[in-house]
Structures are given as C-alpha cells and as structure tokens.
Amino acid sequence: MNYQCKIERIYETEVLVIGGGPAGFGAAVAAARNGAKTMLIEQASVLGGMSTSGLVGPFMTCYDNDCTEQLVKGVFDELCLRAEAMGGAIHPSKVSGMNTYNSYYLASHEHVTPYLSETLAVLMDEMVTEAGVKVLFNTRLADVIAKDGKIEHVIVLMKEGLAAIKADCYIDCTGDGDVAVGAGVPTWKGDKETGVMQPTTLFFEVGNIDREPFIAELEANKDRLDDHMGNAYSWRVQEGKKTGEWKIDKNEIGMYESPIPGRFKVNTTRMSFVDATNTEHITAAMMEGRKQIQDILAFMRKNVPGCEKVELIQVAPALGVRETRHIEGKYELTTEDVLNRAIFDDAVCTFAYALDVHLSEGGGVIFTCVDRYYTIPYRCMLPVNCDNLLVAGRCICGSSEAAASYRVMPACVALGQAAGTAAAIAVREQITPENVPIDELKRTLVEQGAVIKDS
Numbered sequence: 170m171n172y173q174c175k176i177e178r179i180y181e182t183e184v185l186v187i188g189g190g191p192a193g194f195g196a197a198v199a200a201a202r203n204g205a206k207t208m209l210i211e212q213a214s215v216l217g218g219m220s221t222s223g224l225v226g227p228f229m230t231c232y233d234n235d236c237t238e239q240l241v242k243g244v245f246d247e248l249c250l251r252a253e254a255m256g257g258a259i260h261p262s263k264v265s266g267m268n269t270y271n272s273y274y275l276a277s278h279e280h281v282t283p284y285l286s287e288t289l290a291v292l293m294d295e296m297v298t299e300a301g302v303k304v305l306f307n308t309r310l311a312d313v314i315a316k317d318g319k320i321e322h323v324i325v326l327m328k329e330g331l332a333a334i335k336a337d338c339y340i341d342c343t344g345d346g347d348v349a350v351g352a353g354v355p356t357w358k359g360d361k362e363t364g365v366m367q368p369t370t371l372f373f374e375v376g377n378i379d380r381e382p383f384i385a386e387l388e389a390n391k392d393r394l395d396d397h398m399g400n401a402y403s404w405r406v407q408e409g410k411k412t413g414e415w416k417i418d419k420n421e422i423g424m425y426e427s428p429i430p431g432r433f434k435v436n437t438t439r440m441s442f443v444d445a446t447n448t449e450h451i452t453a454a455m456m457e458g459r460k461q462i463q464d465i466l467a468f469m470r471k472n473v474p475g476c477e478k479v480e481l482i483q484v485a486p487a488l489g490v491r492e493t494r495h496i497e498g499k500y501e502l503t504t505e506d507v508l509n510r511a512i513f514d515d516a517v518c519t520f521a522y523a524l525d526v527h528l529s530e531g532g533g534v535i536f537t538c539v540d541r542y543y544t545i546p547y548r549c550m551l552p553v554n555c556d557n558l559l560v561a562g563r564c565i566c567g568s569s570e571a572a573a574s575y576r577v578m579p580a581c582v583a584l585g586q587a588a589g590t591a592a593a594i595a596v597r598e599q600i601t602p603e604n605v606p607i608d609e610l611k612r613t614l615v616e617q618g619a620v621i622k623d624s
C-alpha cells in the first residue's frame with residue numbers, strides 16, 4: 170500500500186535528540202549547554218523514560234565496586250543534588266549498607282539514589298528549559314529519510330499530523346534504536362545467538378506499609394540476603410509457591426523505598442519473551458502486568474508482615490523494558506571488557522554496576538560484580554552506515570550481557586551527556602561525530618563533571 174502526503178510543518182535545528190529518557194535528557198542538556206541549537210522529541214508527555222513513565226527506581230549505584238568513589242557525576246549528579254534539594258531524592262553518598270532503599274541487597278546496590286518520579290519529571294522539565302532545549306511532547310518518530318549514509322530529515326507524528334525535522338546531527342535515545350533502524354544501521358535483538366531479550370516488568374508503587382514489622386523481618390533474614398541470590402522476601406515467595414498462592418515467575422518481592430517513608434517502588438511483575446519493539450507484544454504485556462500487580466498485592470496483604478493494609482498508589486503508564494535492540498557500532502563492548510576493568514583511549518564514562526542478567530525462565534538473575542570499574546568507549550555510540558547519527562542509552566553497541574550492566578540509569582545519563590557534547594562539537598566544527606577530536610571531547614566532559622578513568 171502506498172501513501173503520499175505533503176508535509177507543511179517543518180522544523181530545523183542543529184541537534185535533534187529522539188527520546189527523552191535518562192539518555193535523551195543527558196544528551197539534550199549537554200548539547201544545548203555546549204552551544205548547539207537543540208530539539209528533543211518524546212512520545213510521552215514527560216521526560217525521564219523509565220525513571221518517570223516506567224516508575225523504575227532507584228538510580229542504581231553510581232559508585233565503584235569498592236563503594237569508595239562516585240564514578241558518575243556531571244549532569245547525573247546535578248540531577249541528584251537538585252532533586253534532593255526539592256525533597257524528592259536522597260543523594261547516593263548518603264545511602265549505604267543494607268537498607269530499604271536497596272531492597273536489602275548489598276552487592277552492587279550500595280549508594281543507590283532513591284527518588285520520587287514526580288520530582289524528576291518537573292526537574293527535568295526545568296533543566297532542559299534552562300539549557301534552552303526546544304522540547305516537543307506527544308511527538309513520535311514515524312520515519313527516517315536517509316541517503317548515502319546520512320540522515321536528511323526525520324518524519325514525526327504530532328497532534329497536528331505529520332511534520333519533518335531536519336538537523337545537522339541526530340542522537341537516537343529511543344532505547345530501541347528506532348532511528349538507527351530507520352537509517353539502515355544493522356541491529357540485533359537481545360542475545361546475539363538466541364535472540365532472547367531480558368524479561369519485561371511493569372513497576373508499581375505502594376504505600377500504607379507498617380514499616381516496623383516489614384523491616385524487622387528483613388533484618389532477621391539479613392544473613393541470607395547477602396549474596397543477592399536469597400533476595401528480599403524470597404522465603405515468603407518459596408512458601409507461596411508451595412501453597413500455590415504465588416503465581417509470578419519471580420523469586421522475590423523487590424521493594425525499594427522512596428524518600429517518602431513507607432512509599433515503595435515494586436519491581437516484581439515479570440513478562441518474558443516479550444519483544445518490546447512489537448506493539449501487540451507490548452499491549453499483551455501491559456495487560457498481563459496489571460493483572461500480576463493485583464495478584465502480588467493480594468499476596469502481600471496476606472503474607473508479608475506490615476503489608477496487611479498495603480495500598481496501590483500507582484501503576485506505571487509504560488512497560489518496563491530492559492532490553493530490545495543493540496546497534497552495530499564501531500566497537501562492541503564485551504562482557505570481558507565490563508568484568509575486567511577495560512580502559513579505552515576514547516573512553517567517555519566510567520561505570521561499575523554488576524552484570525545483572527534477568528532470566529526469562531525460573532524467576533532468577535545471574536549477578537556478577539565487576540572488578541572495581543570499567544570504561545565505555547565513544548565508538549560504542551557511533552553506528553556503522555550513518556555519518557550524522559549518535560546513539561546513547563541502553564541500545565549502544567555492546568553484548569547483551571554487557572548491557573546488563575550499563576543499561577542502568579546513571580550510565581545512560583552519562584552516555585547521553587557524552588553524545589550531546591560530541592554532537593555540539595561536531596556541529597560547531599562542521600565535522601561528523603566520528604571525526605570529533607577525542608581529546609577535546611574528553612576534556613570538555615571532564616570540565617563538565619564527568620569521571621573518565623585512564624588506568
């Protein structure tokens with residue numbers, strides 16, 4: 170079926186960021202602050218992606234694996250500090266040990282950042298506006314017009330109908346590599362060999378928990394929580410499996426307290442073998458997730474101390490998607506790089522969260538801590554086959570296992586900051602992102618707060 174139409178609404182900009190999640194937020198702020206005329210389009214009505222629409226949280230650790238040094242700063246740290254000043258977050262430097270903010274996990278879970286998604290939403294609005302970014306909500310990428318390895322413009326769907334946006338440089342922060350695919354960049358989904366993607370989860374938030382008995386049971390079971398295998402309330406889940414009361418394919422009840430005492434984000438539903446680039450799959454997973462939430466609430470009321478009167482505060486409007494596409498880029502970050510402290514000449518950020526592979530069957534995770542930290546090279550954000558595109562966030566070029574570390578939000582904001590800064594330099598110097606002088610990029614990032622380890 171062919172369809173033609175004349176597009177009347179045309180925007181022009183220097184940098185166009187597609188997708189306003191953690192990566193897109195970091196990219197837009199950095200591109201604008203570094204002098205580029207910047208636009209950001211987002212299909213939802215809020216910035217933050219998984220951190221707001223997905224109700225995901227807390228920000229996973231931004232420290233090294235020894236818990237001695239904060240490795241993600243820059244735009245990410247500014248976000249944490251400003252959210253804290255608004256009463257909507259606790260700075261990661263103040264969160265240590267086993268506690269309700271990290272669901273009593275120790276490994277790779279110290280120094281998380283608990284936050285309120287509502288605070289992030291308004292703060293991100295504020296920060297992009299201050300930076301001078303033009304933001305369009307309810308605007309979805311519809312098509313990419315590329316020729317000879319270069320994007321000429323993109324077509325977007327707005328309330329008014331279709332529009333075109335033409336930019337010098339594009340940054341794909343859709344999480345799914347939607348722009349890259351449209352531009353003809355090769356991608357793969359999930360594990361390269363099997364194509365299996367990590368399971369999806371629909372987050373929800375609860376309140377009205379009696380914290381004293383709730384915490385007392387976690388404290389009493391501290392010794393079996395230490396290795397990240399006997400997870401929070403897993404003993405209650407085991408009992409529930411025997412009686413048939415627990416029906417979810419997950420071995421724990423992951424509850425992460427927010428800065429408001431007694432209000433928790435719950436990471437427990439699980440929908441496996443979902444391809445979140447497929448609309449029918451997303452629809453079915455959302456419906457199944459909402460059903461699972463009712464089952465989990467009923468289970469909690471009956472079986473979890475302190476949760477007898479637990480109330481549902483809200484269900485995420487967007488499905489929690491851990492993994493879809495990975496783009497083919499100039500370098501593929503490997504599992505070994507992540508585990509063995511890889512240091513790259515073109516590193517743009519440093520990170521240390523564990524490989525956190527959620528299994529599609531059996532309800533568990535394979536969790537492997539890294540050797541203190543690793544770096545991520547700029548080349549992972551440079552796709553093959555497209556000269557004026559950068560990719561930031563969970564879909565950069567890396568193995569499925571490697572992504573199980575850098576997909577978490579502090580790294581995505583840092584990658585976004587790096588991509589936005591590079592795009593601004595490319596536009597200013599009228600060069601392609603690939604030709605951005607790496608020394609200048611690294612110097613600018615470090616001047617603006619990034620931590621880039623060279624040994």
Ligand SMILES: Cc1cc2nc3c(=O)[nH]c(=O)nc-3n(C[C@H](O)[C@H](O)[C@H](O)COP(=O)(O)OP(=O)(O)OC[C@H]3O[C@@H](n4cnc5c(N)ncnc54)[C@H](O)[C@@H]3O)c2cc1C
Nearest residue numbers: 188190191192212218219229310344370489490562563578
């Ligand atoms: C269940 C679950 C638990 C997690 N737990 C944690 C945790 O505890 N801590 C942590 O730090 N991280 C956690 N993560 C990881 C983290 O939330 C995501 O990997 C991270 O948000 C990815 O950032 P991103 O910017 O790449 O993509 P997203 O956050 O997915 O943002 C992408 C944005 O692009 C928009 N978009 C997509 N396609 C289009 C399009 N075609 N047109 C316009 N806009 C578009 C989306 O609406 C969205 O706003 C978890 C993830 C999941 C799913």
